[in-house]
Amino acid sequence: MDAWLAEYKRKGYFFPFRVFREATANQCRSELEALESKFRHDPDSRKLAIGQANSLIPFVDEITRCEAILNPVREILGPDILVWNSSFFIKEPRTTDFISWHQDLTYWGLTDSHEVTAWVALSEASVKSGCMKFVPGSHTGSIVEHRDTFAQNNLLSRGQELVVDVNEEDAVDVVLQPGEMSLHHGQVFHGSNANQSNDRRIGLAIRYITPDMQQTIDEKTDAKLVSGIDEFHHFNLTDKPKGLLDPEDIAAVKRDIAIKETFLMAGADRKS
Ligand SMILES: O=C(O)CCC(=O)C(=O)O
Numbered sequence: 001m002d003a004w005l006a007e008y009k010r011k012g013y014f015f016p017f018r019v020f021r022e023a024t025a026n027q028c029r030s031e032l033e034a035l036e037s038k039f040r041h042d043p044d045s046r047k048l049a050i051g052q053a054n055s056l057i058p059f060v061d062e063i064t065r066c067e068a069i070l071n072p073v074r075e076i077l078g079p080d081i082l083v084w085n086s087s088f089f090i091k092e093p094r095t096t097d098f099i100s101w102h103q104d105l106t107y108w109g110l111t112d113s114h115e116v117t118a119w120v121a122l123s124e125a126s127v128k129s130g131c132m133k134f135v136p137g138s139h140t141g142s143i144v145e146h147r148d149t150f151a152q153n154n155l156l157s158r159g160q161e162l163v164v165d166v167n168e169e170d171a172v173d174v175v176l177q178p179g180e181m182s183l184h185h186g187q188v189f190h191g192s193n194a195n196q197s198n199d200r201r202i203g204l205a206i207r208y209i210t211p212d213m214q215q216t217i218d219e220k221t222d223a224k225l226v227s228g229i230d231e232f233h234h235f236n237l238t239d240k241p242k243g244l245l246d247p248e249d250i251a252a253v254k255r256d257i258a259i260k261e262t263f264l265m266a267g268a269d270r271k272s
Pocket residue numbers: 089099104117119130131132190191192203205
């Protein structure tokens with residue numbers, strides 16, 4: 001077994017992997033920022049694109065299929081891989097937005113933990129800009145209790161946070177340069193602090209799963225097959241985006257979000 005994979009299995013994460021050159025990361029960032037500028041008077045469309053990026057933005061779909069990401073993901077999940085979601089996590093310069101300690105799989109309504117997140121940096125992720133922090137080995141237990149806070153500056157949908165205390169001294173800073181990525185397990189404890197730098201902190205999170213996983217509800221949700229085959233048919237396999245925020249894709253994404261909300265917001269006393 002590769003040394004990095006042994007470390008991933010032991011700690012629940014590994015970084016850094018270089019995915020593309022810094023110039024390519026800058027190009028992706030420019031495309032994202034052009035999109036943000038185009039939709040600056042339409043915050044709903046911008047929010048939809050940021051949150052469902054691989055379904056609505058063609059260049060993001062391409063990133064999710066790039067071999068530099070898929071190769072290590074295959075080492076973890078095997079040859080057959082779906083993308084369940086991909087979204088940008090953006091922190092503006094000198095803002096208080098943060099991400100509380102949490103485990104990703106808590107509210108995703110999936111039957112197992114055959115999942116890995118690739119987090120690709122499109123700007124520098126440093127301690128100052130609020131890079132992610134992981135707690136080594138925290139993925140080996142089960143999902144622990146979370147409570148909702150709905151804190152205004154928490155970037156998670158329900159401001160959920162672990163009920164157990166995390167010793168900050170145990171945490172590892174996930175420092176990444178533009179074009180590098182980290183991989184993390186869906187049960188690893190992680191979070192991130194505010195961006196105190198003068199630049200935006202931009203990361204693209206891609207949620208890869210194996211096709212044998214299922215939602216815990218009867219309805220199928222959407223996913224895209226990016227490697228191998230799907231012999232289980234537990235998800236609606238959707239095509240590549242037809243264009244930038246294509247109306248048919250938007251309609252499909254909205255249907256999918258309505259289904260996902262039944263578990264993503266289950267038990268919450270208000271909407272995100
Ligand atoms: O971008 C961040 O700081 C946190 C992202 C995160 O929680 C995730 O990708 O699972």
